Amino acid sequence: MxxxxxxxxxxxxxxxxxxxxxxxxxxxxxILSLLGPSGCGKTTxxxxxxxxxxxxxxxxxxxxxxxxxxxxxxxxxxxxVFQSYALFPNMSLRANVGYGLRMQKLPRxxxxxxxxxxxxxxxxxxxAARAVSALSGGQRQRVALARAIAPRPRVLLLDEPLxxxxxxxxxxxxxxxxxxxxxxxxTAIFVTHDQTEALAIADRVAVMQAGxxxxxxxxxxxxxxxxxxxxxxFVGDAMALEGSRDGEMLCMAAGRLPLPAAAPGLxxxxxAEDIQICADGPLTARVDSVTFLGTHYRxxxxxxxxxxxxxxxxxxxxxxxxxxxxxxxxxxxxxMLPQSQASAR
Amino acid sequence: MRLTxxxxxxxxxxxxxxxxxxxxxxxxxxxxxNYFRGLSSGLTLRWIFEVWELYAGSIFLxxxxxxxxxxxxxxxxxxxxxxxxxxxxxxxxxxxxxVSLPLSIPGLALALALIQLYGSHLGFRTSWLxxxxxxxxxxxxxxxxxxxxxxAGMDLTTLEESAASLGAGPWQRFxxxxxxxxxxxxxxxxxxxxxxxxxxxxxxxxxxxxxLKTLPVGLADAYASxxxxxxxxxxxxxxxxxxxxxxxxxxxxDRARRLTR
Numbered sequence: 101m102x103x104x105x106x107x108x109x110x111x112x113x114x115x116x117x118x119x120x121x122x123x124x125x126x127x128x129x130x131i132l133s134l135l136g137p138s139g140c141g142k143t144t145x146x147x148x149x150x151x152x153x154x155x156x157x158x159x160x161x162x163x164x165x166x167x168x169x170x171x172x173x174x175x176x177x178x179x180x181v182f183q184s185y186a187l188f189p190n191m192s193l194r195a196n197v198g199y200g201l202r203m204q205k206l207p208r209x210x211x212x213x214x215x216x217x218x219x220x221x222x223x224x225x226x227x228a229a230r231a232v233s234a235l236s237g238g239q240r241q242r243v244a245l246a247r248a249i250a251p252r253p254r255v256l257l258l259d260e261p262l263x264x265x266x267x268x269x270x271x272x273x274x275x276x277x278x279x280x281x282x283x284x285x286x287t288a289i290f291v292t293h294d295q296t297e298a299l300a301i302a303d304r305v306a307v308m309q310a311g312x313x314x315x316x317x318x319x320x321x322x323x324x325x326x327x328x329x330x331x332x333x334f335v336g337d338a339m340a341l342e343g344s345r346d347g348e349m350l351c352m353a354a355g356r357l358p359l360p361a362a363a364p365g366l367x368x369x370x371x372a373e374d375i376q377i378c379a380d381g382p383l384t385a386r387v388d389s390v391t392f393l394g395t396h397y398r399x400x401x402x403x404x405x406x407x408x409x410x411x412x413x414x415x416x417x418x419x420x421x422x423x424x425x426x427x428x429x430x431x432x433x434x435x436m437l438p439q440s441q442a443s444a445r
Numbered sequence: 446m447r448l449t450x451x452x453x454x455x456x457x458x459x460x461x462x463x464x465x466x467x468x469x470x471x472x473x474x475x476x477x478x479n480y481f482r483g484l485s486s487g488l489t490l491r492w493i494f495e496v497w498e499l500y501a502g503s504i505f506l507x508x509x510x511x512x513x514x515x516x517x518x519x520x521x522x523x524x525x526x527x528x529x530x531x532x533x534x535x536x537x538x539x540x541x542x543x544v545s546l547p548l549s550i551p552g553l554a555l556a557l558a559l560i561q562l563y564g565s566h567l568g569f570r571t572s573w574l575x576x577x578x579x580x581x582x583x584x585x586x587x588x589x590x591x592x593x594x595x596x597a598g599m600d601l602t603t604l605e606e607s608a609a610s611l612g613a614g615p616w617q618r619f620x621x622x623x624x625x626x627x628x629x630x631x632x633x634x635x636x637x638x639x640x641x642x643x644x645x646x647x648x649x650x651x652x653x654x655x656x657l658k659t660l661p662v663g664l665a666d667a668y669a670s671x672x673x674x675x676x677x678x679x680x681x682x683x684x685x686x687x688x689x690x691x692x693x694x695x696x697x698x699d700r701a702r703r704l705t706r
Contacts, residue, residue, distance in 0.1 A: 152606055173609045184600065186607035190625035199621070203612035251611060 374433025552647030595630030
């Protein structure tokens, strides 16, 4: 199913603009992630697609060719996975998964067959006899997913599906969720504030900030060609390089750095993995902190500007705190970005 | 060391005795042949039979009113609690206070107000429905609060949104999600309402007529105009009815609390 939003905005009764009028379309079978900090309007946008919030007048939501803007949630045929999973505590696991099918008034044998099919798809058969309260966080998440998918919804909506889990579980379940969503072959939209989740699961990511979509694109595009400072900072923690400009050179306190282009009006940004410690680098900085993270060292560098810079150092040994090191930043590692209005961070 | 260990125990035992000795004395009086001659006069069930003959009508009236009161508070209280749980906000808090108002007004004042309002409607004034009206006024807040507390503790909104996304309409959501979830609260509320209605005296004392005495009103009547043994036997019967209800109430509200945690 193709989902099309036209001019969809939301102003709450107290006058707060939660979502500015937005156009968005999601292709058949595509997994789109709405990514942004809390309060950016991503959950409100999801709830409007679900039919749980009513958009401001003038907006339109279409599923394929049918206008669903005025349909209440129970008639929209959406599957929804809530942050808390919202499993029905008074029902068994099977009754939870079969609830949507019962609402469709399907004959009993067909309900049973479809429930078994979905349980198998979500690898829940071993737990099918358990009470909902006896399930672990990961199992609950799969039950919520199975319950949402069983009535064959036109679109699957997930609201922070991983944030209720322990950090240790989250990474494993993230990959599992990505794999399950591909297996369902369904149009899906999922909301998250965690950039790694969005990049790992989605085909396309829409980065939201203050009720607007700042940039929408494939994960690689967002990461490598962010359209604004906010996107660069939120996706991949880009850091600003401070200094005065002299043509294609950036004059920093630590030395002169060649930029990829003169690009007046744009500011240079860099990511931790693009700062290299090497003996003949053009910049000099003091090592302030060294943190060993297993795959690499995270090194805090001082004397470079008002904000400290961090460098991912992949080597067997790290410099000592207090040592002076020379740094280089290759031109292709520097992103020249506009100072967007929305980036008040 | 010893003293600090046994002193609290002693105090607790004393307090328990303070509460329980009058009850035991009263029960004993109800089965003693002649209380003024003491237990040496022998034990008997005669007084209990006599109470039954004199006051069976009061006992059944009380049970009937308690049952009707339960039905009415369920029919009004559960939907009211549902509305309050679904629409939290200033309006709901205000309404909740309003529903709870009868709790803070003395039963006597409430009864007087009812008599002022309905006293001239003689048919109603002399009917058991008049007493029922008073009991519903007094017990409704207990039902509303008990049910509402369970719904407030279970994130009703998200559960219902979840059911709605699966295709359930408003009535199906209430029937399949809200109502089963509230059962422990409804049970606790129901037991409270029945217990309070059976034991209610203040209000009923004002509202009753000579032909309509409830169980506690009959008890007062027995103490005022019958032998002490008969009144005491009456107390014994009252205990037999009310204590199991109290225990069930305790159990049900414990269960409701565990579920909402």
